[in-house]
Amino acid sequence: MTIDYDVVIIGGSLAGRYAAILATQFEAKVALVESPQQEIFAHLLTPYALTCLGKLRQQCSDIALGAVNTSTVQWAEIMQGVKGVVANTEEQYSPAVLAALGVDLISGIGQFEHTSTLTFNVNRRQLRSRNFLLATNSRPVIPHIEGxxxxxxxxxxxxxxxxxxxxxxxxxxxxxxxxxxxxxxxxxxxxxxxxxxxxxxxxxxxxxxxxxxxxxxxxxxxxxxxxxxxxxxxxxxxxxxxxxxxxxxxxxxxxxxxxxxxQQPDLVHLNLEAVGVRSHRNRLVLNAKLQTTHPRIYACGDAIGGYSFPNIANYEAAIALKNSLFFPRHRVDYSSIPWAVFCDPQLARVGLTERQARRGYGDVVVLRQYFKSVTAAQLEMVTTGVCQVVLLPTGEIVGATIVGSYAAELIHVFGLAIAQRMKIDKIAQLAPVYPSFAEIFEQVAILAYQSHLIRPSILDRFLSLWRR
The missing domain is CATH 3.50.50.60 (FAD/NAD(P)-binding domain)
Incomplete structure (x- = not known):
């Protein structure tokens, strides 16, 4: 059997283009199949761009002490600004960039076919590959409501x-x-x-x-x-x-x-059942290696389902791609992968919630520090917020949730701490810039001292007794 590619990516999402670029870094021969006129970045970035513009308008309204008048909102200007942001970002993943890296970009709608070998048929072509990666876009869930x-x-x-x-x-x-x-x-x-x-x-x-x-x-x-x-x-x-x-x-x-x-995975047209890929409740059945029930077909991002967070989709794409190109030994571990909701104040979380931790471990310690005590928050007049850290009795961090300004930036410290299985005493060693929102870490560490989660080392206690 002639193999055309090392991996064929059935895309239509940012994760698909990210995976294609990553595959070229591994010197793989890769094809990326996308539907014609596929909109990726407009749908992905528009809510975030509008959130930023809305926040700016809110700040201007607060300064002017006036309510927003709908008739004065120049939506054409707002959307033009949004399109500029989308266009600048899209350029980094454009077809021209992909082609320059050696990606074979195929525009068309295709499906799997199981003959003597596994192939993906698109534009009357049969694409043969060592493995395939599903990185399709998602479609909205439409509830069944009368009328x-x-x-x-x-x-x-x-x-x-x-x-x-x-x-x-x-x-x-x-x-x-x-x-x-x-x-x-x-x-x-x-x-x-x-x-x-x-x-x-x-x-x-x-x-x-x-x-x-x-x-x-x-x-x-x-x-x-x-x-x-x-x-x-x-x-x-x-x-x-x-x-x-x-x-x-x-x-x-x-x-x-x-x-x-x-959202739900958009996989109906791919003929997956015919090649032995099983689903349960509209979700693909996957193992920890992101392998479907067909060992040569992997999946990531929106094709899996759940909330659409681009960083999680890219993380999954990297795991699935490495397993498809090399020996499949990499497993997903979401415990240290953060995500955020870009409302105002922002919401960001990594690891377990308090409820999840109590179900899994039973005895846990929860520390909460509010943004109203952070000097930078007072200076910028954004004191609504909280930093919640979930710990085991040993001090190991198993989860963190932040609500407040810059939550999507601050959460990465706890993501690294969980990935490295750090205890709260390591956070206490930080010396945050003052004034800055990172001061919240120092204040959480003070709570840990007060809760006796951070104790002097045996050597320090011995030297303290010796000095007496």
């Missing part, structure tokens, strides 16, 4: 044309409390739109500790987001040109609906 399809809705994938329109709807119902829903609710509110966020669970971000989500929810409500928790949507109707959402026992009138109920 939803007939009434119409938007998702985060198709919201961009609406934001570019001349007559932007002013009243929005956002359904779903996943990270994209929280981000979009705050973005819309900061640009003067009326937003109701409806969440089926008892609170937003139900996987996180209640104390953490309460801070985020309070910040959103303080800015004007109306949040309805534990409220299932049973019906949607259109009456005289207006959309009505039946949420619990309330009927809410709105101009438009934005679905943020999560």
């Amino acid at each position: 939803l399809e007939a009434t119409g809705y938007y998702t985060t994938s198709d919201i961009l044309p609406v934001l570019n329109s001349a007559n932007l709807p002013t009243r929005w119902v956002i359904m779903g409390g996943d990270p994209s829903g929280i981000q979009m609710a705050q973005i819309f509110t900061r640009f003067g739109l009326d937003v109701t966020l409806i969440v089926r669970h008892s609170r937003i971000l139900p996987q996180e500790d209640p104390e953490i989500t309460q801070l985020i929810q309070a910040a959103l409500e303080a800015e004007g987001v109306r949040i309805l928790t534990a409220t299932p949507v049973s019906q949607i109707k259109q009456i005289q040109g207006k959309k009505w959402v039946q949420a619990g026992n309330q009927a809410i009138e709105t101009d438009e609906i934005l679905l943020c109920a999560g």
